[in-house]
Amino acid sequence: MARRSTFFHHLHPPTIPRREVRFRYTFGLGGLAFFLFGVLAITGALEMFYYVPSLEQANASVQMLTFLVPYGWLVRGVHYWAAQSLVVIAILHLLRVVLTGAYKSPRRFNWLLGVSLLVLVVLLDFTGYVLRWDTAIEWALLVGTNLLKSIPLIGESLYGLVVGGSEVSGDTMVRFYTWHIFGLALIAAAAIGWHIFRVRRDGGISTPEPRPPDRIARDDLVKREVVAMLLATAALLLLAVVFRPELGPTGNFSQLPGEASAPWFFIWVQQLLRWGDPLPMGVLIPIGLLAILILIPYVIDRRSAGVGRWFNREGRVAQLVVLVLLTAVIGLTVLGVVK
Numbered sequence: 001m002a003r004r005s006t007f008f009h010h011l012h013p014p015t016i017p018r019r020e021v022r023f024r025y026t027f028g029l030g031g032l033a034f035f036l037f038g039v040l041a042i043t044g045a046l047e048m049f050y051y052v053p054s055l056e057q058a059n060a061s062v063q064m065l066t067f068l069v070p071y072g073w074l075v076r077g078v079h080y081w082a083a084q085s086l087v088v089i090a091i092l093h094l095l096r097v098v099l100t101g102a103y104k105s106p107r108r109f110n111w112l113l114g115v116s117l118l119v120l121v122v123l124l125d126f127t128g129y130v131l132r133w134d135t136a137i138e139w140a141l142l143v144g145t146n147l148l149k150s151i152p153l154i155g156e157s158l159y160g161l162v163v164g165g166s167e168v169s170g171d172t173m174v175r176f177y178t179w180h181i182f183g184l185a186l187i188a189a190a191a192i193g194w195h196i197f198r199v200r201r202d203g204g205i206s207t208p209e210p211r212p213p214d215r216i217a218r219d220d221l222v223k224r225e226v227v228a229m230l231l232a233t234a235a236l237l238l239l240a241v242v243f244r245p246e247l248g249p250t251g252n253f254s255q256l257p258g259e260a261s262a263p264w265f266f267i268w269v270q271q272l273l274r275w276g277d278p279l280p281m282g283v284l285i286p287i288g289l290l291a292i293l294i295l296i297p298y299v300i301d302r303r304s305a306g307v308g309r310w311f312n313r314e315g316r317v318a319q320l321v322v323l324v325l326l327t328a329v330i331g332l333t334v335l336g337v338v339k
Ligand code: HEM
Pocket: 026, 028, 029, 030, 031, 033, 034, 037, 090, 091, 093, 094, 097, 102, 103, 107, 110, 111, 113, 114, 115, 117, 118, 121, 192, 195, 196, 199, 204, 205, 206, 207
């Protein structure tokens, strides 16, 4: 029989070291993120049949999808919950990678791909949220995008590129729609393919050397993956049925909101903005945070010792840095919510 060599077989060789796929090592988080992205692509494509990216019809088309189209509310609900879960799961996956030293050489480049994926996932959530075009998105649309203007020299042009003009208009809607689908989702799909391809190229999921000889068969792995996907599907359906995503009346957006709320994943930035100017608080601090993440395997912990061990001693500084950053972001979010 001819040897098959597809992307699937690349990721699922006939046998895999048992240790690599141990649940209490990966918690299935990377695979879950991959699955959620697939759900988002399918439900997003279905939403595209009804969504109209225009000033007059955007909000009305989401209303129609939600209240008139058969099962439209369910498709929208699953898309919404898959998007929120993906942000959380990607952060937990990052945390797992840091705490097990999986960012270390030879996986440094894949760490960079991962950081880019985190940025793409957050921007996808942000642009998708704006597409509702209801009164609740005021902060995101006006304060969020205005942060770009505070960047010296390139701020105005960057704003024009993102928003489609010198202020919010009908073009903004088309711009966000195009960013969401072509500018971000397609790029994220390609980056995810590359990221997962690299996992194998880097020698499989990280494990301490020498690797124990115990291996599991491909079929076993696939069975586990199918069960995990069924459980995740059930959880998404449950969330979509019980907690319907909000949808207010169409927004006006003629002036900057005084105290509108940011989407949950940007409440920490909104809180920082209450304390200082847009450039340091809304632009430099988030960029600094990303820079620290990027530097982890290149500056903060350059040794490869400790790979594949939870809370390895060699990676203590990197672990501490990430835990402090995460606690700060969560703390700011809580402060932002209780104000
Ligand atoms: C859409 C987002 C993402 C998807 C779909 C994804 C997918 C995956 C998958 C399927 C794996 C192999 C299984 C596993 O380790 O759980 C993996 C491993 C890995 N991911 Fe991600 N990932 C994403 C985001 C991230 C982020 C945010 C980071 C870190 C900044 C990251 C860094 C890594 C690294 C370094 C590995 C290798 C881990 C090891 O060998 O132990 N990924 N990813």
